[in-house]
Amino acid sequence: MILSKNRINRSTSKRAFQCWWEFLSLKKLSGPNSQRLGRISCGTSESPHSECPKIPSKYLKLICVVILIAILHGCQAGNQPKLELANELPETEVNSLGMNFHLIRPGQGHDTMLGTSQQKPIQWEGTAFRPFYVGIHEVTIAQFRTFVEATGYLTDAETDEIRGGLGLVNKVPTQDEPFSWRETGFSQSDQHPVVNVSWNDAQAFVEWLSEEEGRTYRLPTEAEWEFACRGGVYAQFSHGDDPEQLFLVANIADRSFAAEFPQMKGPTQSTDGHAFTAPVGTFAPNPYGLFDMHGNVSEWCSDWWRPVQSRDISNPSRPRNGSFKVYRGGSWLSYPWQATVAHRQFVSPSLRDYTIGFRVVLEPARKSP
Numbered sequence: 330m331i332l333s334k335n336r337i338n339r340s341t342s343k344r345a346f347q348c349w350w351e352f353l354s355l356k357k358l359s360g361p362n363s364q365r366l367g368r369i370s371c372g373t374s375e376s377p378h379s380e381c382p383k384i385p386s387k388y389l390k391l392i393c394v395v396i397l398i399a400i401l402h403g404c405q406a407g408n409q410p411k412l413e414l415a416n417e418l419p420e421t422e423v424n425s426l427g428m429n430f431h432l433i434r435p436g437q438g439h440d441t442m443l444g445t446s447q448q449k450p451i452q453w454e455g456t457a458f459r460p461f462y463v464g465i466h467e468v469t470i471a472q473f474r475t476f477v478e479a480t481g482y483l484t485d486a487e488t489d490e491i492r493g494g495l496g497l498v499n500k501v502p503t504q505d506e507p508f509s510w511r512e513t514g515f516s517q518s519d520q521h522p523v524v525n526v527s528w529n530d531a532q533a534f535v536e537w538l539s540e541e542e543g544r545t546y547r548l549p550t551e552a553e554w555e556f557a558c559r560g561g562v563y564a565q566f567s568h569g570d571d572p573e574q575l576f577l578v579a580n581i582a583d584r585s586f587a588a589e590f591p592q593m594k595g596p597t598q599s600t601d602g603h604a605f606t607a608p609v610g611t612f613a614p615n616p617y618g619l620f621d622m623h624g625n626v627s628e629w630c631s632d633w634w635r636p637v638q639s640r641d642i643s644n645p646s647r648p649r650n651g652s653f654k655v656y657r658g659g660s661w662l663s664y665p666w667q668a669t670v671a672h673r674q675f676v677s678p679s680l681r682d683y684t685i686g687f688r689v690v691l692e693p694a695r696k697s698p
């Protein structure tokens with residue numbers, strides 16, 4: 330008996346919902362369509378079903394609660410800061426240090442590749458990361474000095490048990506205490522890229538800059554770096570595959586270098602005019618307007634190193650911990666094969682070297698509601 334009563338109630342409720350659904354459908358499809366449907370059974374489109382069974386009050390309450398939750402959720406979503414869409418972001422930004430940034434938009438019709446140590450890049454679906462700004466130049470000595478003077482920061486070269494950075498003594502590489510970002514054993518002006526900075530030092534710089542400006546600065550991920558370096562060109566270099574054309578876009582081990590180090594074999598036959606580091610922006614930019622991606626100094630990335638794995642094809646995320654940090658791009662000491670877009674290198678995060686510097690990424694600003 331109870332079962333039969335429940336069954337009747339369910340049947341009545343179902344009919345009530347169907348009836349109102351039909352009524353609303355006819356309101357939407359008024360005119361000839363409403364007649365053609367011909368399904369209305371207990372009312373007309375003008376009269377809301379006087380003979381319809383009523384929707385039970387418990388369902389009406391439930392519907393009201395759902396509508397209320399939806400309205401509240403909509404209000405909350407509207408109050409949250411919203412990341413500007415890529416097409417609303419300015420193409421360039423300049424910060425308080427005078428650093429220029431270009432907007433990079435991954436996933437807009439371009440795929441990228443994550444390099445392998447074998448120089449045989451694999452295709453990687455570059456649609457997974459968000460737009461970001463990248464510094465068009467490597468961080469200069471003047472910019473790093475501003476950071477040091479503002480904070481009193483001491484680099485790893487100045488504080489490690491094994492003191493010193495790498496420098497040249499009579500053109501011989503020497504790890505010794507006099508060498509740091511201030512001194513390399515070769516001539517550098519304030520507009521040269523800072524070197525002898527470890528990954529830890531670079532990270533300290535971006536953390537300081539983030540706090541100073543209330544924006545998010547960081548080192549590029551390896552995938553971001555490579556995407557930016559390629560500039561949409563799928564070749565060994567952003568200008569193509571000819572290493573002898575590198576002198577147009579990069580300061581690497583060239584004939585100028587060979588003149589200083591005749592014992593070294595393998596420099597290009599072309600001349601870029603710089604045996605050691607060059608002022609940032611000396612050479613032509615890549616198609617994304619970025620300078621010195623292939624040479625001058627290698628650049629720290631945020632990622633821990635691990636071998637490229639198959640999942641890197643579709644996932645740019647890298648290990649959360651490790652022993653070595655990745656750095657990418659060639660330097661004034663690199664041969665062409667070390668300066669390609671795909672070449673990967675890694676060392677301890679405390680290592681400092683006269684060939685490694687960095688450039689920074691700036692996260693797009695969040696727009697106020």
Ligand SMILES: [Ca+2]
Binds near residue numbers: 580582585602604605
């Ligand atoms: Ca050179």
